[in-house]
Amino acid sequence: MNGLSLWDHLSVIRDPCQQWKIELKLADILFLTIAAVIGGAEGWEDIEDFGHDHLDWLRQHGDFENGVPVHDTIARVMGMLSATKLQKSFASWMQACYDVTEGEVIAVDGKTLRCSYDKGKRKGAIHMVSAFNAANQVVLGQVKTSEKSNEITVIPELLELLSIRGCLVTIDAMGCQRAIAKKVLDKGADYLLAVKGNQPSLEAAFNDYFRLDMFQQEDANGYSIQEVGHGRKETRLSLVMEDLSILGDLEYEWPALKTLGIVGSIREERSQPVKELDITVRYYISSAQLSPKEMLEATRSHWSIESQLHWRLDVGMREDDCRIRREQAGENMAAIRHMAFNALNSDTSFKAGIKRKQKRASRNTEYLSQVLSGLGLS
Incomplete structure (x- = not known):
């Protein structure tokens, strides 16, 4: 430091x-x-x-x-x-201590402090939105919102506190908003946003385009890895598209959009016969030009905020059991x-x-x- x-x-x-x-x-x-x-x-x-x-x-x-x-x-x-x-x-202290380097993943996500809920005063549980440097595994900043739905309003406030030029900011589907994408770009960073039902037109465009057999096509711009451990085998796959025309007019609604990503995971429990594959598919949009490997690694880095921060705060520091909520x-x-x-x-x-x-x-x-x-x- x-x-x-x-x-x-x-x-x-x-x-x-x-x-x-x-x-x-x-x-x-x-x-x-x-x-x-x-x-x-x-x-x-x-x-x-x-x-x-x-x-x-x-x-x-x-x-x-x-x-x-x-x-x-x-x-x-x-x-x-x-x-x-x-x-x-x-x-401000974190900016003085850590110099984020170009391309580093900054994961933004929220966490509810479950026991901060005050039934007697009808006060909802505190919800904190944090920015986590996946490479250094340190928290760069946090802001509070009283409701999970208000993440949309406080994420720009959190980004304003941070020095993230050259980084790739990853946010789950709650933060897939045009204003948030623009704020990331204004800070000199790139965005990687998950797409789900809160952007129905965008999700529908992906659904209309994507078929599972695309992961198996030899000419696809794809990447895959396989991991075995804890009694299961997991295959992770990613595809990227730089042809944005599959979005139709939506292509022009997202600032500096360059890459579309599709990430899949297939999980098999080794102790059980395979009856039906457990397949999860997620869609992403990004202002960065990412290769299939970079797309897969960035989306995995995003989830480090759950496993390396939120889980450790709960299990190691018992944050969810904390009843402090005064003022x-x-x-x-x-x-x-x-x-x-x-x-x-x-x-x-x-x-x-x-x-x-x-x-x-x-x-x-x-x-x-x-x-x-x-x-x-x-």
Whole structure:
């Protein structure tokens, strides 16, 4: 990593508390919260307990003149803290730390924090939309939307925070919108968008053109690979077309459109007789000129946001079990979990999963300092 530290970027956030009431600095509360989440804390009481257990170590890095804040104070401050400013600081820090290179895949997708749903107050669950660098496996930024359907409105906001020139931005069918495609192009990147029923005319054009036997034609512009593992065999195939005339007039409705893609997967369970092939076919449009191999690799990279980020946040950091939802605290904690995820995932000195790394950070302050050094906080 290089450039300004996360601490430099967080320092511009204004303390939401009344100045005459402040006994603990915002910097100390943020440092404690980030360090505690890296150490496996999942709630306010956990963060306070972590502080008491590591007070001498905390004082090496912060003030903490008045000791550790009680959990109610931590919750109140995190609820009042501007989520928008925290997200901008996070994205700005990531731009300083990671130089994305031309052609890298940036996967954009949403995730619902299931236990943030508040039935009593009739508040829907928090839904965060994140941008994930598939090559480096780091979160580049995130924004909140209260409803999954609102991904359409917040994806441009997220893209505005990012430096993605020369990259290939992949988005599932929810983001297959002309305005989003234009926003990606305006940022100097290319788009690769999945096509489904929310664009019925586009999907119908693909359906009218495509036949399964195209995957077997020798003159087709295609590519395939086969993988065997976990008791099954999977064949992945891709076709690309640069002749956009199959779309009819739709060809001119999508900005800078250059490539149409069809990606299929055939799964066979090795322990069961083959009665009927399990075939999945997906359609894509892109502003980049992609070969069949590049198309297949890019679409696979997109799903790394599910397996390498969302799944690990749930299994390793128990994000779906988190009931924090007070004011802006839920989305602020989601951003801090992403900071912790990036720091833990970037540390290569200890070859282990997220949960095991968290446990080591909690009991070993030397290792915790090492992980924090990746954030520029230690």
